[in-house]
Amino acid sequence: MELHELTIVQAHQGLEKKDFSTLELTKAFLNRIEKKNKEISAFLAVNREAAISQAKKVDDLISKNKNISILAGIPLAIKDNILIEGQKTTCASKILKDYIAPYDATCIKKLKGQGVVILGKTNLDEFAMGASTEYSGFFPTKNPQDLTRVPGGSSGGSAAAVAADLCCAALGSDTGGSIRQPASFCGVVGLKPTYGSVSRYGLVAFASSLDQIGPITKTAEDAQIVFQAISGKDLLDSTSVELSETRSLSVDRERVSVKSLKIGVPKEYFVEGIEPEVEKVIKNALKKFENLGAKIEEISLPCTKYVIPTYYLICMSEASANLARYDGIKYGYSKGKSLLDVYFESRAEGFGQEVKRRIMLGTYALSAGYYDAYYLKAQKVRTKIIEDFNRAFEKADVIFSPTSPTSAFKIGEKSTDPLAMYLGDIFTAPVNLVGLPAVSVPAGFTGKLPIGLQIIGKPFEENKILEVAKIYGSN
Amino acid sequence: MISKREVQHIAKLARIKLSESELKKFQKEISAILDYFNLLKEVDVSKTKPTFYPGLSIMREDKAEPQLTNIANKLVEAAPEKKNGYIRVKAVF
Numbered sequence: 001m002e003l004h005e006l007t008i009v010q011a012h013q014g015l016e017k018k019d020f021s022t023l024e025l026t027k028a029f030l031n032r033i034e035k036k037n038k039e040i041s042a043f044l045a046v047n048r049e050a051a052i053s054q055a056k057k058v059d060d061l062i063s064k065n066k067n068i069s070i071l072a073g074i075p076l077a078i079k080d081n082i083l084i085e086g087q088k089t090t091c092a093s094k095i096l097k098d099y100i101a102p103y104d105a106t107c108i109k110k111l112k113g114q115g116v117v118i119l120g121k122t123n124l125d126e127f128a129m130g131a132s133t134e135y136s137g138f139f140p141t142k143n144p145q146d147l148t149r150v151p152g153g154s155s156g157g158s159a160a161a162v163a164a165d166l167c168c169a170a171l172g173s174d175t176g177g178s179i180r181q182p183a184s185f186c187g188v189v190g191l192k193p194t195y196g197s198v199s200r201y202g203l204v205a206f207a208s209s210l211d212q213i214g215p216i217t218k219t220a221e222d223a224q225i226v227f228q229a230i231s232g233k234d235l236l237d238s239t240s241v242e243l244s245e246t247r248s249l250s251v252d253r254e255r256v257s258v259k260s261l262k263i264g265v266p267k268e269y270f271v272e273g274i275e276p277e278v279e280k281v282i283k284n285a286l287k288k289f290e291n292l293g294a295k296i297e298e299i300s301l302p303c304t305k306y307v308i309p310t311y312y313l314i315c316m317s318e319a320s321a322n323l324a325r326y327d328g329i330k331y332g333y334s335k336g337k338s339l340l341d342v343y344f345e346s347r348a349e350g351f352g353q354e355v356k357r358r359i360m361l362g363t364y365a366l367s368a369g370y371y372d373a374y375y376l377k378a379q380k381v382r383t384k385i386i387e388d389f390n391r392a393f394e395k396a397d398v399i400f401s402p403t404s405p406t407s408a409f410k411i412g413e414k415s416t417d418p419l420a421m422y423l424g425d426i427f428t429a430p431v432n433l434v435g436l437p438a439v440s441v442p443a444g445f446t447g448k449l450p451i452g453l454q455i456i457g458k459p460f461e462e463n464k465i466l467e468v469a470k471i472y473g474s475n
Numbered sequence: 476m477i478s479k480r481e482v483q484h485i486a487k488l489a490r491i492k493l494s495e496s497e498l499k500k501f502q503k504e505i506s507a508i509l510d511y512f513n514l515l516k517e518v519d520v521s522k523t524k525p526t527f528y529p530g531l532s533i534m535r536e537d538k539a540e541p542q543l544t545n546i547a548n549k550l551v552e553a554a555p556e557k558k559n560g561y562i563r564v565k566a567v568f
Contacts, residue, residue: 102549196530209528239530309512320489327490329564334555339565348492356491360482361505363489374512379525381518386526419508435529 003028004165008222011168012070015062022062022073026055026117029075033119033166041141042151042161044080045088046120051075054117061115070225072115077167079158080121081128082213083202084108091204092136093126095332095350105202106237107171107213107230114229119167122157126352127323128178128206130154131424134415135354142411143185145448149408152182158216159186169217169226173203175210176311177404177428180440183216184403184452187442189469190216191223192428194459195435196241198227199234207318210311210432220441220469227462243460256467258292264299264396269427274405281444281451282402285472289400292471299392299399301430303385308422310385311429313365313378319355320362326350357418382433389434393458398468401427403440403452427454437462441469476506 003025006014014020030048037043058073078084081091083101085108090096104112111118125135133141133156141156143149144164151160155172159182162170172179174192183190191214198213205211215226233242265286270279290296303310328334328346335349336342351359365374392399404424414421431438436456443453453472457465482502486493493501548560556563 099553100549102546102553195528235535238533238535239528241531241533303518306515306518309515312508313512313515324490329554329556330562331553331555337565339567342565343490344492347490348494351491356489356493356497357501357504357508359489359491360485360501361508364485364505364509367485367488374515376525377515377518377520379527380520380523381515383523383526384518384520386529418504419511422508433529 004032006168007218008070008074008168008225009219011074015058015068015073018062022055022058022117023052025073026051026075026119029119029167036164036166039142039147040144040160040164040166041139042122042157042164042166043077043120044090044092044123044138044157047087047118051117051119054115058115058117069114071111071229073117075117075119075168076111077119077122077158077161077170078108079124079155079170079172081124081173081204082108082171083204084118084121087121089121089204091127092124092138093350093352093355094137095326095346097333099331103202106199106234108202110230122155122161122170124157125154126355127204127319128154128173128175129319129354129358131177131181131421132409132415133157133182134411135352137352140411143408145187145450146408148410149449150185150411152185152404152408154178155190155216156182159183159188159190162186162188162216162218169215169222171213171226171230172216173211173213174432175207175315176425176432179214179216180428180438180452180454181404181424183440184450185408187450188216188218189220189223189439189441190214191227191439191462191466192431192437193227193231193462194437195432196239197231197243197437197460197462199232199237199240201234201236205322207315208322209318210315212432220439220466220473223439224463224466227466256464256471258289258294258471261289261294261468262297262395262397263289263294264297264392264399266301266304266392266399266401267298268301268304269401273423274402275407275446277446278402278405278407278451281446282400282453285443285453286400288472297395299395301388301392303381303388304426304430306381307385307426307430307433310378310381311425311433312361312422313374314382314433316358316362317365317375318362320359320366323355323359354418385430386434389430389436398465399456401454401456403427403454407446407449407451431456435459437465439465439469441472443472477502477509
């Protein structure tokens with residue numbers, strides 16, 4: 001096995017047994033990036049020197065026979081909307097083209113504390129607004145399985161980097177599916193944690209009632225390791241919570257028995273607009289669990305048809321408020337003669353089309369006369385969607401669904417039709433509206449294109465859904 | 476279909492200068508998206524309370540915590556225009 005193919009667990013074992021050094025491991029990935037990134041365009045920036053210097057530090061510890069954490073020396077890639085002190089954080093936007101992060105995000109601080117090697121920053125749809133990485137302000141990323149297709153988005157750079165073995169694992173962010181959908185399109189594992197599980201301090205805000213940071217990895221076990229490292233209460237994000245003893249993240253503590261597992265399958269998810277091959281792969285996955293002794297329960301989520309308008313009204317409204325900070329004065333691109341000109345011109349030239357579209361729609365939904373009809377209405381329908389899921393979880397321990405109604409689409413196929421792009425979030429966005437954890441795991445293929453299975457859990461049951469994902473992977 | 480005037484009004488509220496071609500394009504796109512959003516009109520929420528965010532409501536004591544000055548300096552450094560440790564803003568009047 002080549003070094004760049006190793007999972008976190010395998011790489012850690014190799015480092016501990018001194019089969020190879022951290023420097024060798026890091027250089028294997030840097031060389032791989034050098035060779036392969038040109039055709040995939042997963043990275044916006046690669047920080048060779050910082051990676052090599054960190055690798056040497058870990059090798060130093062190993063040579064002194066010090067105990068190292070499971071993540072020490074593991075080469076990771078980070079989505080470029082997460083701050084790393086002293087490095088550029090662009091959000092793939094021209095308005096932040098030269099922005100240098102003044103501090104580390106909490107999740108980065110935690111990962112650095114574990115001794116990880118950070119290889120670089122990955123591409124995304126501008127400000128994480130999109131589902132294909134085509135809306136990056138710099139260049140699109142390609143799907144490593146088929147270079148004519150999108151990797152999904154918005155964490156398309158991170159998912160493509162993991163799938164193409166350009167890093168051992170990566171961090172993404174997920175507001176309506178931005179970790180899970182690219183994981184599905186690229187054939188890797190992507191975890192969107194519960195709202196509150198991971199501190200968002202240092203994540204550039206898009207829609208604050210929905211955003212979460214999570215891992216994109218090669219295996220469910222690796223996702224568990226990264227999740228364990230980045231989760232927990234942080235005073236700098238008041239929505240973050242401490243996980244209690246019973247919800248402990250210890251990998252061994254929560255063994256899930258497939259024999260007593262009740263799997264809910266929403267009947268509204270297999271109706272129209274779903275690719276036949278996707279349906280077939282998910283039905284096969286269900287069959288597999290049934291054969292292992294799990295009980296399949298049909299559940300109903302009646303508000304499914306309202307999910308997309310509800311999600312987009314809320315995320316656009318919150319985005320319009322969050323992105324008001326890009327005013328050409330505090331940071332980023334700046335142009336204009338008078339104060340008002342600076343606002344209008346910096347934003348006109350700094351933001352791309354999708355970001356402008358969302359800011360304008362959000363501004364409209366929040367404006368006098370429309371607030372009740374759009375924004376408030378959406379927040380009320382959100383409550384109904386939450387009630388749907390609460391009822392469903394009375395009958396089921398976990399919910400299975402496709403991650404996306406389609407496999408990876410062609411580059412350019414949907415980029416000029418925003419509404420068509422939005423509709424692809426139908427199975428992932430409700431999870432954010434409710435604040436639940438969900439993971440996408442590879443479940444099969446259509447041709448050479450991967451198809452992801454989404455496993456949704458109750459709040460703070462990340463461990464359970466990852467254990468279920470592991471059972472799936474090992475059978 | 477929303478009017479061009481309305482699109483201009485939204486753009487003004489959002490502080491984004493639009494070109495003539497953007498104005499036309501956004502008028503069409505925003506109208507189509509709003510039409511689709513109007514699907515929510517059929518949902519009865521007369522007895523439903525809104526959920527503004529799905530987590531717990533966590534408040535902290537209203538106490539100022541000292542911030543590290545080196546971060547404050549870096550924040551000022553990020554501004555396009557600055558002077559003597561302050562961010563410089565164009566004249567308001």
